[in-house]
Amino acid sequence: xxxxxxxxxxxxxxxxxxxxxxxxxxxxxxxxxxxxxxxxxxxxxxxxxxxxxxxxxxxxxxxxxxxxxxxxxxxxxxxxxxxxxxxxxxxxxxxxxxxxxxxxxxxxxxxxxxxxxxxxxxxxxxxxxxxxxxxxxxxxxxxxxxxxxxxxxxxxxxxxxxxxxxxxxxxxxxxxxxxxxxxxxxxxxxxxxxxxxxxxxxxxxxxxxxxxxxxxxxxxxxxxxxxxxxxxxxxxxxxxxxxxxxxxxxxxxxxxxxxxx
Numbered sequence: 001x002x003x004x005x006x007x008x009x010x011x012x013x014x015x016x017x018x019x020x021x022x023x024x025x026x027x028x029x030x031x032x033x034x035x036x037x038x039x040x041x042x043x044x045x046x047x048x049x050x051x052x053x054x055x056x057x058x059x060x061x062x063x064x065x066x067x068x069x070x071x072x073x074x075x076x077x078x079x080x081x082x083x084x085x086x087x088x089x090x091x092x093x094x095x096x097x098x099x100x101x102x103x104x105x106x107x108x109x110x111x112x113x114x115x116x117x118x119x120x121x122x123x124x125x126x127x128x129x130x131x132x133x134x135x136x137x138x139x140x141x142x143x144x145x146x147x148x149x150x151x152x153x154x155x156x157x158x159x160x161x162x163x164x165x166x167x168x169x170x171x172x173x174x175x176x177x178x179x180x181x182x183x184x185x186x187x188x189x190x191x192x193x194x195x196x197x198x199x200x201x202x203x204x205x206x207x208x209x210x211x212x213x214x215x216x217x218x219x220x221x222x223x224x225x226x227x228x229x230x231x232x233x234x235x236x237x238x239x240x241x242x243x244x245x246x247x248x249x250x251x252x253x254x255x256x257x258x259x260x261x
Contacts, residue, residue, distance in 0.1 A: 027075035034078050039131075047128035051109035051135055052081045058105025059083035062098045079190055091209035092154040096219045099150035103136040104226050107233055114237065126241040133234035140227050143172040145194045151223045155216045169195065 028049060035045035056073045060083045063071035068085035075081050083102070089095040110129045117125030142148040149168055156164040172195035179188030211219060235249065242248035 024073075024075060027077050030077035031075055031080075041124055041127075043122075043124040044128045044131060047109075047113055047125075048131055048135065051106060051132040054109040055102045055106030055136060055139070056081045056083045058101040058103075059098055061105065062101035066094045066097060068094070068098070078186060092211045093209075093215045093219070096151050096154060096211070096215075096222070099147040100222055100226050102147055103139050103230055106136040106139075107133065107229060110233055110237070114240075117240070123241055126237055130234055130237040130241065133230055133237060137227065137230035137234060140223070140230065141171065141175060142168060143175050143191055143195060144168060144197075146191075148223070151219060154211050155219050155223075158211050158213075158216050 031052070032045050032049050035048050036042055039045055039048075052075070053073065060069075060071040060073060063069050063083065063085040066089070068087045068089055071083055071085040073081060073083055085098075089098060110132050113125050113129040113132065117123070117129065139146050140148040140151070142152040144150075144153075153164050153168065156167055172191060176188045176192045176195070179185065179191065234253075238249040238252055239246070242252065
């Protein structure tokens with residue numbers, strides 16, 4: 001879908017860009033403050049903000065490369081970020097590639113954090129690397145509007161349109177319940193509203209070309225590879241934080257997930 005043409009009353013391009021920069025800066029500052037409130041660490045808060053931009057820039061690169069650009073990054077205070085393209089993906093395969101580009105590219109944000117952590121011995125940097133890996137891994141959960149739903153949704157819909165809705169609903173309900181039980185109320189409300197809006201739509205796959213059998217298999221394979229990479233990066237950073245102790249790492253993951261062992 002092409003972007004709407006500018007009307008005669010639209011603001012000048014330079015004025016729009018200026019307002020966009022101010023909004024982005026203010027939104028970024030609000031988001032960093034919120035992350036500090038949650039983590040009580042400026043190192044982790046700034047690192048997560050950096051990771052959010054790297055993640056979204058992965059989407060932007062893919063959008064521009066695959067004919068959806070120009071794309072822009074928006075920061076949504078208290079919730080996260082959004083990469084918005086000018087055009088819709090021409091088919092489901094392009095949509096899958098764009099959705100997986102964020103988590104895959106987002107792992108690169110770990111590299112400077114790990115380097116500083118190893119050089120200084122400060123555990124906060126390795127903790128930040130762990131949270132970056134988890135940020136990208138959680139984005140692969142197939143619950144709207146997370147990237148995982150856009151990567152797996154077309155695969156499920158190829159089997160049967162209702163299968164996508166049923167699976168996304170089941171996983172979404174589970175994630176919302178987890179958010180409520182572990183005190184992550186903002187996440188629970190956000191995902192709950194997003195899932196409701198997603199499932200209330202009709203004909204989710206009526207516009208773009210569906211995946212072929214080969215594309216569905218490749219989509220599933222790329223999803224698994226990306227999830228394994230994110231999970232492996234999280235485990236590696238945990239082991240580095242805990243001196244290679246597997247038990248300490250498992251305990252830390254359990255605390256992060258709100259599970260009592």
